[in-house]
Amino acid sequence: MVRSNIIDFLVGDIDFLKQKKSIIKNREVLSEDFVPERILFREEQLNITLTSIRRFLIFGEGLNILFFGNTGTGKTLLARYISKSIKKLNLKEKMNIKTSYVNCKGFFIKEADYYIIGKMYSDITGDRFRKGKKKYEMFESIINYMNSKDYKAIIFLDEFDSLFNKKNTEDLLYALIRDLDIEYSNRFSLVMITNSVSFFDELDSRIKSSFSSFVKVNFPSYKATDLSEILKERAYLALEEGSISESLINYISARVAKHHSGDARVAINVLKLSALIADSKGKNKIEKEDIDEAFENLDYDLLKFIVSSLNTTQKILSLALVEGSLRKKDEYISFEELYNMYVEISSRLSIAPLKRITVFRNMCNLEMIFGSFLEVRTVSEGRRGGYKKIYKLLIDEESMKKLYDLLRDKIFNA
Structure with a gap:
């Protein structure tokens, strides 16, 4: 009897789910990999980039480009949009253009240089990358292929600042910029993408000087009105x-603009999570309570994403911030305290600490990156004169402990 009741319940539930129409009609549109037919509110950045690419294609001027801005400001999306458009144009007009998109963070750091060259080799020559080929052989094959076919190539290096952790990958990047810019500038154009320009402070002079000729394209954070239009278009394509x-939609946009630095990825993720939550409750419309629940579930996932975008100095500072916050509970932490903890953690890692001003610049960057998760105040130092910054993480204790473990793992087991 019990068994029969269970079967009846399950079969009934399955029948209900079959009859129930999902709110989401096209999940792909809400994924991070989706590239829309048009890019909203990035016309200026697109025009600057296309002007540089046009000069490269027509006159053979190897103009390199640097995309920079906070996370979720459309840098990767624009790079993929341009790459996709060039591939379509190539098929239609038979133009001799190749593109290679490489996410530099997607490779195991000890062998990042090897796999980055391998990805370029595969994208440009069309040959399948097989482990065992030597780096210089693949690089020579790329050059020979380009020369023999009279091709030009545009190489997109996303999150390239993640390469500045190991010497071999720093050398690779320097070689790419130097060799492609000087020896093969008529064949290659680089588009390099970073979430932050603060890492420039940590570069040695030979690499830093290589960036002086780059066309720099800034991606400002989206406003609430921008996010509303972006979400309306995604909702039209993805939802019933x-x-x-x-x-x-305006409610989501306003919260993301205010508390998440206008990050479009966050806005789209909230829209997707809200639809999934409403679906799971058997609703045919998204309600405010579904959106609020989506924001609650989003915080730790967002913190994990933030950590993945940080450079080494910022990771150490973040660990110091979390460590201090757990110890001091609701009290604020001064920059002086953070810097001393940064020096102590760096010594444990056998890393030479950076100058105070460089670390302060990194901390200023973290203020923008953490957004509403970090409260910052400027207070008077009293009789001593002057002012100082104090910080407090606005994260629940459970999430903070998870963040602490994540940062320790990223720093000490990298």
């Missing part, structure tokens, strides 16, 4: 008609 109101 009438499943979310314009006022709720």
Whole structure:
């Protein structure tokens, strides 16, 4: 009897799910890999980039480009959009252009240089990359292929600042910029993408000087009105008609603009999570409570994403910030305290600490990156005169402990 009841319940539930129409009609549109037919609010950045690429293709001027801005400002999206458009144009017009998109963070750091060259080799020559080929052989094959076919190539290096952790990858990047810019400038153009320009402070002079000729393209954070238009377009393509109101789209956009530095990825993720939550409750429309629940589930996932975008100095500073916050509970932490903890952690890692001003610049960057997760105040130093910054993480204790473990793992087991 019990068994029969269970079967009836399960079969009934399956029948209900079959009849129930999901709010989401196209999940791909809400994924991070989706590239729309048009890029909203990035016309200026697109025009600057295309002008440089046009000069490269017509006159053979190897103009290199640097995309920079906070996370979720459209840098990767624009790079993929341009790469996708060039591939389409190539098929239609038979133009001799190749593109290679490489996410530098996607490779195991000890062999990053090897796999980056391998990805370029595969994208440009069309040959499958097989482990065992030597780096110089693949690089020579790329050059020979380009020369023999009279091709030009645009290489997108996303999150390239993650390469500045090991000497061999620093050397690779220097070689790419130097060799492609000087010896093969008529064949290659580089588009390099970073979430932060603060890492420049940590570069040695030979690499730093290589960036002086780059066309620099800034990606500012999206405003609430921008995010609303982006979400409306994604909702139209991804969700059933009438499943979310314009006022709720504006609600998501306003919260993301205020508390998450206008990060479009966060806004799209909240929209997706809200739809999934509403679906799981058997609803045919997204309600405010579903959005609020989505924001609650988002925080730690967002913190993990933030950590993945940090350079080494910022990771150590973040660990110091979390360590100090757990110890001091609701009290603020001064920059002086953070710097002393940064020096102590660096010594444990056998890393020479950077100058105070460089670390302060990194901390200023973290203020923007952490957004609403970090409260910053400027207070008077009293009789001593002057002012100082104090910091407090606005994260629940459970998430903070998880963040502490994550940062320790990233720093000490890298």
